[in-house]
Amino acid sequence: MRREWELRGRTAIVGVAESDLGEVGPGITSLDLAEQAAGRALDDAGLTIADVDGLFSHSAFYGMPTVTLGERMGIRPRYSDSTATGGSSFLAHVRHASAAIEAGMCEVALIAYGSNQRSASGGLVSSGQNHLPSYETPFSPRLPVSAYALAAARHMYQFGTTRRHLAEVAVAARRWAQLNPAAFERGELSIDDVLGSRMVSTPLTVRDCCLVTDGGGAVVMTSAERARDLRQPTVHYLGGAEAHWHVGVSQLDDLTVTPASESGPRAFELAGLRPADVDVVQLYDAFTINTLLFLEDLGFCDKGEAGDFVSGGAIAPGGRLPVNTNGGGLSYCHPGMYGIFTLIESARQLRGEAGDRQVAGARVALAHGNGGMLSSQVTVLLGDASTI
Amino acid sequence: MSSEVPGHAVVLPAHVGGPHAAYEALLENGVLGFQACSACRSAIFPPRLRCSACGADELTWRASAGRGTIYSTTVIAPRGREAYAVVLVDLDEGYRLMSRVEDHAVAIGARVAAELSPRGGSTLPFFVPEGGDR
Numbered sequence: 001m002r003r004e005w006e007l008r009g010r011t012a013i014v015g016v017a018e019s020d021l022g023e024v025g026p027g028i029t030s031l032d033l034a035e036q037a038a039g040r041a042l043d044d045a046g047l048t049i050a051d052v053d054g055l056f057s058h059s060a061f062y063g064m065p066t067v068t069l070g071e072r073m074g075i076r077p078r079y080s081d082s083t084a085t086g087g088s089s090f091l092a093h094v095r096h097a098s099a100a101i102e103a104g105m106c107e108v109a110l111i112a113y114g115s116n117q118r119s120a121s122g123g124l125v126s127s128g129q130n131h132l133p134s135y136e137t138p139f140s141p142r143l144p145v146s147a148y149a150l151a152a153a154r155h156m157y158q159f160g161t162t163r164r165h166l167a168e169v170a171v172a173a174r175r176w177a178q179l180n181p182a183a184f185e186r187g188e189l190s191i192d193d194v195l196g197s198r199m200v201s202t203p204l205t206v207r208d209c210c211l212v213t214d215g216g217g218a219v220v221m222t223s224a225e226r227a228r229d230l231r232q233p234t235v236h237y238l239g240g241a242e243a244h245w246h247v248g249v250s251q252l253d254d255l256t257v258t259p260a261s262e263s264g265p266r267a268f269e270l271a272g273l274r275p276a277d278v279d280v281v282q283l284y285d286a287f288t289i290n291t292l293l294f295l296e297d298l299g300f301c302d303k304g305e306a307g308d309f310v311s312g313g314a315i316a317p318g319g320r321l322p323v324n325t326n327g328g329g330l331s332y333c334h335p336g337m338y339g340i341f342t343l344i345e346s347a348r349q350l351r352g353e354a355g356d357r358q359v360a361g362a363r364v365a366l367a368h369g370n371g372g373m374l375s376s377q378v379t380v381l382l383g384d385a386s387t388i
Numbered sequence: 389m390s391s392e393v394p395g396h397a398v399v400l401p402a403h404v405g406g407p408h409a410a411y412e413a414l415l416e417n418g419v420l421g422f423q424a425c426s427a428c429r430s431a432i433f434p435p436r437l438r439c440s441a442c443g444a445d446e447l448t449w450r451a452s453a454g455r456g457t458i459y460s461t462t463v464i465a466p467r468g469r470e471a472y473a474v475v476l477v478d479l480d481e482g483y484r485l486m487s488r489v490e491d492h493a494v495a496i497g498a499r500v501a502a503e504l505s506p507r508g509g510s511t512l513p514f515f516v517p518e519g520g521d522r
Contacts, residue, residue, distance in 0.1 A: 133408045135434045136486045138512055141474045142464050149462035150476055157460070157496045201474075202463040250476055250486040251434075255460055 005239070005270045009388040011098040012227035013235040015045025016344040019216030021333050022184050023118050030061035033114030033216030033335075035072050041218035046231040047108060052220075054079035054106030056093035057113060060127035060336055061120075069112060079106035085244065086127055086371020087284055087337040089113075090219070091378035094343060095240035097221045107222060111343075114216030115335035123212055125336055128247075128372055136248050142201050145209055145287065147249035147373035149201040152289040154255040156203060158304065161292065163203050165307030167194035169288040170207050170330055172316035177327025179317060179357035184213050185331045208288040210329035210338070217340035219347070224388070235347045236388055238364075239270030240380040249373040256304070257297065260368065260377040264298035267366075267379035275299040278381075279362040280349045281321060282342035284370035285328040291315070294368055295323070298379065322359045325349060339369035343380065350384045363387055393424045394431045394481035395450030407435030410449060415511040420454045420502050422483050423447040431482035454502030455480050455518065463492050475500075477515055489515045 017040030019033040034057065042048060055077040057065040066080045079100050083092045090111055097109035117125040124144070141147065155161045171191055177183035194207040227234045243259035243266075246252045268274060275298065283294045292306035300321065301309040309315075315323035324330075326345040329338040346365035348354045363386050369378045398419055404410040407423070411434075414421035423432040427444035438445050456479040465471040473492045477485050477500055489500055499518035504511050 138507065138510075139474055139486055139488045140464070140472070141462075141486065142466075146462050146464060146474055150460040150474075153462055153496065154460040199463075199465060204462075248486075250484055255476075 007098050007102055008238050008271060009236050010224055011101045011221055011237045012224045013219055013221055013237070013343065013347050013382065014227045014230045014232055015041040015047065015220035016347045017041040017044050017218055018182065018341070018344060019114055021182055021215040022213055024116060024214045025119055028116055028119065030059060030114045030116045031068065031072055033116060033214065034059070034069055034112045035114070037114060037216035037218040038069070038073060038110055038112040041112070041220050042110070044232065045220040047220060049073055049075050051108045052110045053077055054097060054100055054109035056081045056097060056109060056111040058082055058084050058089040058127065058337065059113070060115065060125045075110070077106065084127060085376035085378070087286070087339045088369030088371035088376045088378040089337065090340040090343060091240065091367060091369035091380050092242050094219065094221065094237065094380050095242065095378070098237045098240065101221065101223055107226070109221040110218065111221070111340070112216070112218040113337060113340045115337065116214045117336050118212050118214045127337060136250055144373055145204055146201040148287040148289050149204045150249055151255040151293065151374060152203050155289060155292065158256055159307070161307040163195055164191060165292065165310060166203070166208055166288040167191045168310045169285065169291045169315070170194045172310065172313060172319070173285060173324050173328040173330040175316040176325050176357055177331035179355070180327050180332055183327040183332040184211055204287060204289070210286045210334040211331070213333050213335055215333045215335040217344050219340065219343050233351045234385055235350045236383050236385070238273065238381040238383045238387060239267045240378065241266035241270065242376070242378045244376040247372055247375050252374060256293070258293050258374045258377055260294050260297035260379065263377045263379040267381050268299070271381040273364060273381060278364050278366045280325060280346065280359045280365045281323045282326070282345050282365065282367045283324060284338055284342060284368055285324055285330050286334065286338065286370060288330070290370060291323065293374070298366070298368060317357070325354065325357045325359060339378070342367035342369060346382050350382060392429050393426060393448070393450065394429070395422060395424060395452055398449050398451040400449055407437060411435045412510060414449065415504060415513070418504060420452040420504065420513050421449050422452050422479070422481060424450045433483040433485065450481070452479055452481050454513065456500055458489070458494055458496050458498045458500060459484060460496055461489070461494060475515065485513065487513055487515050491517050
């Protein structure tokens with residue numbers, strides 16, 4: 001039997017793109033945005049729909065996402081994967097695509113997503129709806145924010161983390177967003193602004209919560225061998241791992257330890273890397289507490305120490321570790337399932353095309369996706385040609 | 389041996405359906421029910437068919453004393469409406485519930501007790517500070 005680490009370096013991301021972002025206005029559907037992003041990513045790769053034989057998607061707006069997108073784009077895939085783990089889905093798709101390509105089950109994988117939630121509803125459109133009895137919703141938590149607020153309150157209780165530590169995360173994201181022309185919120189934001197903004201679910205204010213935007217994204221993958229003949233600098237898949245333990249937040253035993261504490265170490269082992277080897281980090285920051293939890297669980301600092309780790313602008317431009325260099329879900333874009341954008345920004349940083357926010361000499365990138373209520377966690381490590 | 393299983397034994401009302409229906413039927417009868425595994429002694433919630441700790445097909449319904457400790461809390465203040473606290477409670481029998489607590493200022497670590505109250509056509513467990521007004 002083959003071993004998973006043999007996937008290291010065997011596949012690559014060869015095209016990435018966003019759709020139009022922000023508020024696209026009426027008359028444009030989620031499927032339009034997915035199609036637009038997918039078309040642009042294929043253009044970026046120098047490939048066409050005729051090359052695509054593996055299709056990967058998830059949507060909060062339409063069922064059978066790959067089947068729906070396949071018809072729209074005229075793609076008739078021989079490998080189809082609508083893995084639905086919330087916002088982390090697209091990182092899971094990358095791992096699945098890597099295995100499928102290596103196994104010969106497809107050659108060119110297209111991973112695509114689109115959401116017009118801001119224009120359509122003005123609020124979050126969740127992919128997590130179901131028709132089962134709930135042991136949480138009768139008590140009216142404001143989900144998802146209250147789930148993350150409960151985790152933040154517990155982290156503060158156990159480790160002395162403060163609201164100021166959380167605000168550091170929001171301010172760092174805004175400072176990166178100010179370097180990204182595509183970011184939705186680029187105005188000045190101070191620690192005091194965050195602390196003084198409207199409380200939503202204690203201890204999280206509206207500035208501790210992600211944006212509600214429209215947007216789509218897409219990633220094209222193929223074998224590393226074929227990638228050499230394509231137009232973009234190769235972004236190699238080095239390793240990836242998935243973990244989930246619970247769906248409702250009341251079923252996460254320790255609210256300060258997420259399944260990222262499994263996905264992170266597994267991904268690093270498969271990639272043959274350690275946290276210290278990572279040059280640029282993209283974390284799914286639906287809420288400020290996410291960034292603290294994931295920095296700890298992925299091994300960038302010890303458990304309980306992320307508040308101090310991010311203080312003094314340490315993850316902002318010019319800090320010790322570049323985190324969420326596009327501005328993240330907090331300031332750049334969050335259409336409901338943000339994961340695809342961690343991959344797009346990782347690829348752009350490794351290709352050296354991130355403009356004013358480019359991290360000099362970035363060779364290894366970590367992309368991390370979250371789904372549900374800290375439920376599904378997926379970690380992907382990517383590297384430039386020097387890592388192979 | 390049975391004393392090692394958390395909670396105390398409870399007889400289900402007749403003719404209940406699946407695990408969720410059983411939970412609701414117990415609440416209607418004034419019992420805060422949970423399940424315990426006869427094989428591994430784990431307390432299990434929410435209700436299900438088999439033990440999610442060991443996989444055994446040996447879950448039995450138990451009655452909780454309804455006493456526990458606040459694990460975490462968040463206060464939600466909807467615009468134009470009264471604020472309320474949503475809490476996670478660790479019950480003494482070894483399982484966790486999401487609920488509401490009367491006192492917004494209740495802190496992590498505080499002791500609380502369940503009160504079963506009708507809400508929206510069903511009966512639900514809400515919590516009050518232990519020793520408080522019951």
